[in-house]
Amino acid sequence: MIVPPRKRFEPLLLIAPAAILLGVFLVLPYLNIVVMSFRMPGQGTPYGPGFTLGNYGKFFSDFFYVQQVINTLWIGFLTTFICLVLGYPVALQLARGASAFRALGYALVLSPLLVGIVIRSYGWTILLGNNGIINRTLTGWGLIDGPLPLMYNALGIIIALVHVFLPFMILPIMSAIQGIDPSLEAAARSLGASKVTSFRRITLPLSLPGIQAGCILVFVLSLSAYVTPSLIGGLRVKTMAVTVVDALIDTFQWPFGSALALMLSVTGAIFVVIFGRLTVMKWKA
Numbered sequence: 001m002i003v004p005p006r007k008r009f010e011p012l013l014l015i016a017p018a019a020i021l022l023g024v025f026l027v028l029p030y031l032n033i034v035v036m037s038f039r040m041p042g043q044g045t046p047y048g049p050g051f052t053l054g055n056y057g058k059f060f061s062d063f064f065y066v067q068q069v070i071n072t073l074w075i076g077f078l079t080t081f082i083c084l085v086l087g088y089p090v091a092l093q094l095a096r097g098a099s100a101f102r103a104l105g106y107a108l109v110l111s112p113l114l115v116g117i118v119i120r121s122y123g124w125t126i127l128l129g130n131n132g133i134i135n136r137t138l139t140g141w142g143l144i145d146g147p148l149p150l151m152y153n154a155l156g157i158i159i160a161l162v163h164v165f166l167p168f169m170i171l172p173i174m175s176a177i178q179g180i181d182p183s184l185e186a187a188a189r190s191l192g193a194s195k196v197t198s199f200r201r202i203t204l205p206l207s208l209p210g211i212q213a214g215c216i217l218v219f220v221l222s223l224s225a226y227v228t229p230s231l232i233g234g235l236r237v238k239t240m241a242v243t244v245v246d247a248l249i250d251t252f253q254w255p256f257g258s259a260l261a262l263m264l265s266v267t268g269a270i271f272v273v274i275f276g277r278l279t280v281m282k283w284k285a
Helices: 007-035 054-061 065-098 102-114 117-128 133-140 154-178 183-191 195-206 208-224 227-233 240-252 254-282
Strands: 050-051
Touching: 050 195, 050 208, 054 065, 054 133, 054 254, 065 102, 065 208, 065 240, 065 254, 102 154, 117 133, 117 154, 117 195, 117 227, 154 227, 183 195, 208 240, 208 254, 227 240, 240 254
Parallel strands: none
Antiparallel strands: none
């Protein structure tokens, strides 16, 4: 059967609006960043004439920037791991718990998303500061002699990021668990498997797609977070996202800032691809 030429192009017409939208607002800005990263530094201007590899050479020759990438990745890994440890039991309870408390659980999980990230970050400064609620309470109870260093370090940033991004871990895992047929777990229990064995052999492997999606979301968002690290970390802890914004806005170094942004994106993408490959292999196994 010969398909008319018009019929062949109908699927392309259906995806054309989405393709145009992604091309204009995603592909073109990334191409602009790539081109900008090779431009010459300007004198009193964002960039100068000509192209150079010096922006990338500056990144690799100065260990300060490489160390910032490592610190940013480390903060992203810890934030993702803590969100997974805290979020999986919550997602399991929301997916398998009593329906009477499910609506309340949804509200508690989604309620932080209704507040702006700037307000939430400022809230953590009130809680974690040297004269904040936590330190004042512990000092008042006589548990500590002086304030604990909860701010202006990686610990404070991770605490705040976990609070901000925890819903992005819970929701994909909850959706994956809801897609698992409960009769599989019941069949395992009827064959003599304990709750732990049933969870380890059935629920956990089948929920790996949700774990993969949640971990990738939290990891990528943690790497690109700017507001929370800048407010909680201050000038003592700078992640790569903060350094990129400083290079683009404060020092007006658009080519070097673009190179830093691309290096962070490429490094993060490499780890995301590796994690995706490992989880897919585990899932298929």
